[in-house]
Structures are given as structure tokens and as C-alpha cells.
Amino acid sequence: MGGDPGAYYGADNTSYNQEFFDLTKDRALSAGDIKHNVSSEWLYDLPAFASYNSILRQAIGNWQLSSIIIAQSGAPLNVVQGGTPLHNVRPDYVGGQAVNPDWRKNLVYLNKAAFQLVPLNAVSKATIRPGNLGPNAFRGPGNWTVDLGLGKNFPIRERMRFQFRADMFNALNHVNYSNPQLGLTSATFGQITSTGSMRVIQLAAKINW
DSSP states (O other): HOOOOOOOSSSSSOOOOOTTTTTGGGGGOOOOOSEEEEEEEEEOOOOOTTSSSHHHHHSSSEEEEEEEEEEEOOOOEBBBBTTTOOOOOOOOEOOOOOOOOOOHOOOOOOOOOEEOOOOBTTTTOOOOSSOOOOTTOOOOOEEEEEEEEEEEEEEEEEEEEEEEEEEETTTTTTOBBOOBBBBTTTTBBOOOOOOOOOOOEEEEEEEOO
């Protein structure tokens, strides 16, 4: 559900219809649309090496490896004029390359020259007409993460074991860029000013039975 009902009643759309009598101009990707989303998970229990002597058995036996890999394409970007009461009003697209191809060099993702503010009414300060840019017209940066886990199992009895493990979230410390600033009147329009989480390591212990 999109448009006004979606924005008010909890769907994934946060924009408003700009022309109530011509809703075709608001047809667009849902705000939560992810075109490509790949995830995988695997877990591998290494052998116990029960036939080895006790020292080797404790050193190399009963280890557990696990991983979660997630890769996603970028989420839709809804460029707006920005500022109150224009935080949901879209500007004009005047042509050219909207997404800078070399944005990783300077973190300027959107090309400001490709957009133009819609003129304002001198009295009401509202735009004199809707902008020609559709909602969610572009996509933000994609992202991917690899989580790894390494655990050591210590058998206690037949159906019980103690496990000590280390988990690394974003194990490769890959930089995942957040979406850029989308308000055209903002001094930082089009710029990426934050990233996802860096590598996080946690230690855990548990008993399985």
C-alpha cells in the first residue's frame, strides 16, 4: 500500500500524493522495494576425532564453523525539495546523470545539477505546481555483509555439551554506505554522511542439551 493510506497506516511508504486527480504521476516503486536480495547461511560441525589421543582430540575436535552472507541492491530514493512544509514535495528533474558514477571518491551520490526547485507561491510559500520528478525514482547504494562464527564444543555427557564461541558481524569490515541526503534545499544534498556498522565481535558461552 502506498501514497497517503500507506504513510498514515503503517505500510512502507512515507510519501504523499502530490496530484490527487492524477494519481498516475505517483506510480513508483514501494519505499521498501529491494530488487535483488540474496542471503545464505551455513553451519559445519568438524569431526570429533574420537580415535585420536586426548590432546589432539581436545585441540582439533568438536569445532563448529558458521556463516551468514547477505547481499542487497539499493533501496529506492525519494528526492524532495526539503524543509517545512516542503519535506514531501518533489522537485523537477531537468536531465543529466542523477547518480554520480564516481560517488565513491567523494561520497557525493546524487548530482544536484540534475534537479531544480519548483517555484514557490509568494504568499503561501507552497510550490505553484507539483514537480515532474516521480517518487522513489532512483536507488541508493547496495550493501553486503559476511558474518562468521567459530565455536568449540566440549561434551559433558551423552546429550549435553558446553559451547564457547566467537561471532564476528561484518567479519570482513566491509564499508556499507547509507543513503544520501535527499532534501534538495539541504547544504549536504546528495552526500552520504554515514555508513553501516563496522566489524563487531562478541564472545558467548552456552550449554546445549
